[in-house]
Amino acid sequence: MNNIEFFRKKHREIFIFIGIFSAIINLLMLVLPVYSLQLFSRVLSSKSIETLLFLAGIALVLLFLQSTLDFIRGRLLFSAGELFDKACSKQIVEQSLLKSASSVGESRRLSQDMKDAKMSVSAPFNNLMFDLPWSPLFVLIIFAFHPYLGFFAIGAIATLAILALVNLKLTEKNHKAMNDVAFNNGTNLIKLFSHGKDINHFNVAGPLASDWYASNNSLNEQQNQNNFVTTIIQCSIKYVRMTMQIGVLGLGAWLVISDQAQSGVLIASSILLGRALAPVDQSMNQWHNWRRCRAAYKRIEKMFDEAEADNRIELPIDQYNLAVEAATIRDKFDRYTLKQVQFELKTGHTLAIIGPSGSGKSALLNTIKDPSRLAQGKIRVNGISLVEMPASQQADLIGYLPQDIEFFETSVFNNICNFDTSDGVEERVFAAAKLAGIHEWICQLPNAYQTVYGKGGFGLSGGQKQQLALARAVYKQPKILLLDEPDSNLDPQAEQQLLFAIKKLKQLGTSIVVVSHRTKLLSAVDWVVVLEKGQIRDAGKRDEVLERIANNNKVANLRAGRQQNAN
Template sequence: MLRASGAKSELAACLQRFRRAFLVVAAFSGLLNMLTLSGSIFMLQVYDRVLPSRSVPTLVALIFLILIVYGFQAALDAIRGRLLARIGSGLDERLNEAAYRVMSRLPLIRGKSGEGLQPVRDLDQISGFLSSGGPAALFDLPWMPLYLALCFAFHPWLGAAALIGAILLLAVTVVTEKMVRRPATEMSSYAQSRNNVALASMRNAEVIEAMGMRSNLTALWNDASMNYRQAQIRASDITGSFGALSRGLRMMLQSLVLATGAFLVIRQEASGGIIIASSILTARALAPVEQAIAHSKRFLAARQSWRRLDELFALFPPAGDALQLPPPQSELSVEGVGVIPPGERRFVAQDIAFSLTAGSALGIVGPSASGKSSLARAIVGVWQTAYGKIRLDGAAIGQWPVDALGRHVGYLPQDVELFGGTIAQNIARFDPTPDPGAIIAAAKAAGMHETILLLPGGYQTDIGEGGASLSAGQRQRIGLARALYGDPFLVVLDEPNSNLDANGEHALTQAILAVKRRKGVVIIIAHRPSALAAVDFLLVLQSGRQKAFGPRDMILREQSRLAPERSIRAVPAGERASG
């Protein structure tokens, strides 16, 4: 069936857990194929015993027996289908968390590559195939030699005719698989392209409406949809054509077997019952091949999904039982760090080195695209460094499990994203057992407590998907409260005052001072000097390189002597940094 690329992969290990279930399915398939012989035996007995003897009791007994056998056969077939459906569901249940792990971390390695929900769709594709009739056909295929052997037992000519038909249908199956592989791959690629256009349009609905971009983006959507439809048609044409060919070959072969049986009866080398029995056996022998062709497109899609997931699971292995390090409490050090954005090859920050002790605050400044936000992402562990180390109390941040490190880090990104849920849930980072006191303390530190109390539901106010019911300033301050929740040692704020009014900026300054008082470390990335009121040090970046680092007042004096275009300057409140 589906095969992983590595014997010890997470997918293969998960599939191994269902080995007994697959063995049960195989056993049921064996019983079903044995019971399927009952139709041929029944016809053989009717033609060779009942008709010559004209015995009604014998016919009644045979009918009674065949009804019982067919009843068992239907029950086993239903149970086999239920088992396969539960294997698919069980696989989804065991891998669901891993798929989410991959989906949520993929942008950190490959950037915004557009893969989006592909890991989850791949898992759905695999579990859906396991729940379909495709696996049943694959389990039935190994029983084809039995039916062919019985045809040979009736007469070599019958066996030869059935064997030729089986070879032809297997050849059709192989050709179908080879020919549908390319359009199936193209379908996956075009579907992803169409999905990218859809997601981008939903994220930027306001921009599209305000700037009259809908017709332009509709053209992109139509192109992506047309490519997808064409690939889908090609794949469907191939599977449909070869499926029709296989059905035609099977019916032609049945007729050929009937004609051969009739010829043998004329020559008195076979009985009349053998004609019908051999025809039924031949049809049963070739049925799995026909079913395999019918499900070939789904099988190929599931196999591609399996390979993609296998690669992604290898790229993002589950976290091991790492040694729990003590909480950091003394120093952050950045040791000659270089940063490359995920999915790219160019450096956006190079040779950055500084250290901060507990109770200090650093402001990172520089022109747009100087690498400020990229450096912030590396410091909090969102992006991996290309070289160099970032350490907390001497331990590289990679030595902490992600969840453990997150308890010691507060991060406010430049573009604040909140989650659908209540204000309390967002501030508490969706901790299932949050500390109410810590939630209120974080909200007060961000200057948001009184504002929250004025909302209809207070802390239980549902903010909608992405915080749609809040203003930009409110979203930013709730994001700040989330960063401060639990008193993390390291707090990194990227343009924290971009949407704040005077009161908000005052609250931000007080929050920075509070982190310093409790002996934490704060890093603020800012264009507006008002955000730097509480910092002790300044780091100046330009074109991704460190130009200056030292006490704030000293760096400001040095920068004021530079040419105006290179000095630290105030930027209008609406301007955003892209570095």
């Protein structure tokens, strides 16, 4: 049983109790009508103070019981929200964080869905589902007073329902569109916050704020138009409801005057009509919120069902031969970033990916790390497709040092081990730091490995970031290591340490794919693949490929020289 199924089971149990309490609460709504009837039929006719006190005492006790049950019902609704949080929120946040790598919008949408889904099971509008079915009972009781009053009540409910439908018809489409625009505006603003340094460096806060302001103004205009229609209809509904209350009192008075009903019917029918109309009226005001929250809950359910359907198990692998088979990815404009890229790397070998800027080198490494980006093709290890492996096995199998390095605002220790708490974590962290050549300078920090990085902590130079990222990449002793320009900010000493680490890892049987143009790092590789415009232009043993590149450059230079002389 997954988390959402556990929640569904407990949620049904909670809602059964809420339904029972709601039934009693709605039956106790009859206390005031019955009390008013008894006042007119018994107390006023007999002029008995004792009867008045007796009836008042019973009414007060029953109303206290009603309030108590209403309190319990509210607490049960709140507990349903708490239960949802405990059962589902951790996994939802985990999925939201995973999605943030590819789409801030999807990640934020999932976080918002979590809040809305919780509201869908805990907000007071859930009570309307239990109160609304009791409106027909109150109408039947009004019918029992007099058929004229009953037909009047049906007409009142029908009128409110028609106005509600008109309101929904006129505002529903715009309401959804405005919610989407507001959400996108918020998402875009969050994206801008992540570029705070660049915004300050290039002094573009004003123009960016102007763009946001224009978009927000457009949203405000739509909201103003929608609010105008909604306010008119809501005021009309309020007017109609008050008119109906006056009407039922007037009709009741006419029936009493004409001796067709008792005096108590005058008050009782007004109270019951108000109670019958209340859920209808409130449901109109809450309908948009309820639909939004219910849709969010359905998306959360779908997410859990898809996660449960992902029944991948850790597969045994005895060799770690990496095979990239016809790897093809497209950008959002449907242009090829990689096209039919194919190579194989044996266990313990090292491959360099070289090529001009924009040729797809980083995209290739990203695709090996995350094969879900593939439009077609496969990434295999020893014949097993990476997408068939669980994420945990992929993370243990492949270490990755990206070109754009980011760390968490936590200790150096946690940044290296990625919050690992298993046995032997200290030894593995120290070993990774020593291999990356940063153990000594970490020990010189104010709190050594427990020194906090980032806001409120210390900062790092470009080279130190790359070395710390290397320690993080090799922490789990991966069998495949991806290095995206790991030497771009290194000084000669750090570069020498990187070469030592690569040779050491090769001896341990690690397969390494590295993106670099520096001759010193290329001296440590066995194979070279040359990418150009997302396709392999050349590939083979290092010395052979580099020799062909050198010869091609000589020919190109000779041609350029001849052309210049001819001009």
